[in-house]
Amino acid sequence: MAVSRRSLLAGAGLVAGAGVAAAGISLVRPGSPEPAQAAPSAVPFHGPHQAGIATPVQDRLHFAAFDLLEPSLPKAVALLKAWTEAAVRMTAGQEVGGGALGSPLAPPDDTGEALGLPASRLTLTVGFGPSFFDRLKLGDRRPGALRRLPHFPADKLDPARSDGDLCVQACADDPQVAVHAVRNLARLAFGTASVRWSQLGFGKTSSTTPEAQTPRNLMGFKDGTNNIAFNDTATLDKHVWVGDEGPQWLRGGSYLVARRIRMHVETWDRTSLKEQEDIFGRTKGEGAPYGGRREHDEVDLARQPADSHVRLSNPGSLGGVRILRRGYSFTDGTDGLGRLDAGLFFIAYQRNPQSGFIPIQRALARQDPLNEYIQHIGSGIWACPPGVAPGQFWGQALLT
Numbered sequence: 001m002a003v004s005r006r007s008l009l010a011g012a013g014l015v016a017g018a019g020v021a022a023a024g025i026s027l028v029r030p031g032s033p034e035p036a037q038a039a040p041s042a043v044p045f046h047g048p049h050q051a052g053i054a055t056p057v058q059d060r061l062h063f064a065a066f067d068l069l070e071p072s073l074p075k076a077v078a079l080l081k082a083w084t085e086a087a088v089r090m091t092a093g094q095e096v097g098g099g100a101l102g103s104p105l106a107p108p109d110d111t112g113e114a115l116g117l118p119a120s121r122l123t124l125t126v127g128f129g130p131s132f133f134d135r136l137k138l139g140d141r142r143p144g145a146l147r148r149l150p151h152f153p154a155d156k157l158d159p160a161r162s163d164g165d166l167c168v169q170a171c172a173d174d175p176q177v178a179v180h181a182v183r184n185l186a187r188l189a190f191g192t193a194s195v196r197w198s199q200l201g202f203g204k205t206s207s208t209t210p211e212a213q214t215p216r217n218l219m220g221f222k223d224g225t226n227n228i229a230f231n232d233t234a235t236l237d238k239h240v241w242v243g244d245e246g247p248q249w250l251r252g253g254s255y256l257v258a259r260r261i262r263m264h265v266e267t268w269d270r271t272s273l274k275e276q277e278d279i280f281g282r283t284k285g286e287g288a289p290y291g292g293r294r295e296h297d298e299v300d301l302a303r304q305p306a307d308s309h310v311r312l313s314n315p316g317s318l319g320g321v322r323i324l325r326r327g328y329s330f331t332d333g334t335d336g337l338g339r340l341d342a343g344l345f346f347i348a349y350q351r352n353p354q355s356g357f358i359p360i361q362r363a364l365a366r367q368d369p370l371n372e373y374i375q376h377i378g379s380g381i382w383a384c385p386p387g388v389a390p391g392q393f394w395g396q397a398l399l400t
């Protein structure tokens, strides 16, 4: 793969990836006034698991679902090869292909809006939806657990914001870098796949770094306190990464569930503090569980309100079920009735959705007092293959 001279600010011959990040070198796009930063801003693309799952959560999200234009396996393979090549470059802070400023007679390979920006911890995570297997007639390779999610009480799902043959989760500390990444993948997909829907997210609503300050969601509560930590490999192995029970091509991968959840923030804002805290079973200021003093004190189910959100979703109420949450807040203008169209774009990774998201959501949909203030509007499930080795492409073991 040719590397544009303008992409070589980090030093000739440096290879993007673990070595670069470990060396503490920030790969910077051409035009940056500060090419050599001490802090690494590139997350290695290659590895046993896809980046963007256990990776410490970045500030911004651009999530996109794609549909194949026609069910052609050779075209799908070519797309994933092109996407992988572009992702290797973009996650290292480099321009796609021949760059943003190539021949004056041809459209540039890179759209250019990330010129001068560092890698910003960009990660790109790809998944295959149930319809991908149906449309490409790959039923024999489809994992049993990859089924469209069941209907939950009070779901009001919009097909235009749900499902998709493929998904791409782009996370970065700079929204422009995340948007640039999705846009360039969409550009490479021209003639093969198109964007079905997409979602921007800000203010990560979950943390996988317990020592960092837990972010707050749009209801004002700390969100992500009892999440799986990025370095808790035993729990990740048990609850997030697909193991021997899955098909070979998916081992080391994970299942991604996304839900666009609208929050009726105007109603929430007229609710007393006591009621808000009772709903979650945690204090608003400190984020402590009822019966505890500090945020990270253990949840004591006996001290929780009978139907609090935390009680219902805690592993102790559900036979040990755990998921890795990685959601973001969104505000997408207004609904035309004077109310914000705002909420949580919920993302969860798990080893098996049948024993992960589904039982938790069943319990929440039935009883959670939060349901008075929220509505599930969009939904999707995808199987995310394991990480990519140098020279390979996303989903290679599935598609070849």
Ligand SMILES: C=CC1=C(C)c2cc3[nH]c(cc4nc(cc5[nH]c(cc1n2)c(C)c5CCC(=O)O)C(CCC(=O)O)=C4C)c(C)c3C=C
Binding pocket: 217, 219, 221, 222, 223, 224, 225, 226, 227, 259, 261, 263, 280, 282, 299, 309, 310, 313, 314, 315, 323, 343, 344, 346, 357, 360, 361, 364, 374
């Ligand atoms: C099906 C899974 C879940 C959905 C959907 C969901 C929606 C949702 N959650 C909040 C806010 C909070 N959730 C909290 C904890 C929490 N939530 C889930 C699952 C879903 N949430 C789990 C598994 C947990 C952890 C429970 C535990 O182990 O104790 C919290 C408390 C802080 C924390 O631990 O993160 C908040 C706050 C909203 C606003 C929301 C939908 C809009």
Ligand SMILES: [Fe+2]
Binding pocket: 309, 313
């Ligand atoms: Fe929750």
